Amino acid sequence: MPMHHKPNALFFLVLGSLLATLPWGLTSLALAQVTPPSMVLINVARYYKGLPHQDRALWLLQQQIEAMDPELLQADSIMANVWRNSDTLVGHVNILDQIPAAKRTGSDPLALAIDNANLNPGAPVDIEMLTGENVESPEQVMVTVTAGGILDDSVAGMRYRLDIQKHNDQWTIGKAGLQFRCQPGRGHQTWSDESCI
Known part of the structure; x- marks a missing residue:
């Protein structure tokens, strides 16, 4: 069952890695309807004090990925691999x-x-x-x-x-x-x- 908490789970390198692989910017946000992904970025990102807009930024990034390349969010492609390969x-x-x-x-x-x-x-x-x-x-x-x-x-x-x-x-x-x-x-x-x- 998917979790809907806001966990302090993984380091923000997850997002940096995603941004490095995506050929578009936040200004080109697509609004296409897609099937819900298997994971939600807001549930796998580390939260830092003093960053009040991080939820909004993650939500925008989530929408871009869902519209352009939703497979990036499927199964083991992000969270488990980053965690597994970490020392x-x-x-x-x-x-x-x-x-x-x-x-x-x-x-x-x-x-x-x-x-x-x-x-x-x-x-x-x-x-x-x-x-x-x-x-x-x-x-x-x-x-x-x-x-x-x-x-x-x-x-x-x-x-x-x-x-x-x-x-x-x-x-x-x-x-x-x-x-x-x-x-x-x-x-x-x-x-x-x-x-x-």
Whole structure:
């Protein structure tokens, strides 16, 4: 299921990379009707204080891409590749070492992700899985598990991101990251690797 938060998820290099590949400027905004994309830029960009117009800029960029080359927003083409190819888990706490070796491999990538997320029974959960280039028979996926109902008076939600790749008939977690969103008055209200207070 797609998420509609405003997360502090990925570095702004995502947008810079997109702008570098697009042959048009913001003044040539096309208004064509297109099928909604698989991801929304505003949900994968890092937010910075003191930039009040960033939502508007992202929305304009989103419209241009949808009108000119919507495939750029499909499946694994932006978010998962940028995150997967990064040397560090930008904006995430690296939790791979916290996952026992025996729990990093399995036959179902979605089950692997859910089993390694700290979920409370009955709490609200959103799950999103982005596949690699071969959608019919993917060799790699990015699974995002967003959990609410956290048993902590300072934490409103936790978001797990797992990069899972297929080797032979088994799936293995290659990267695992965690983000937090705080309760009002207890810290940041966007997704971040910083702890709540």
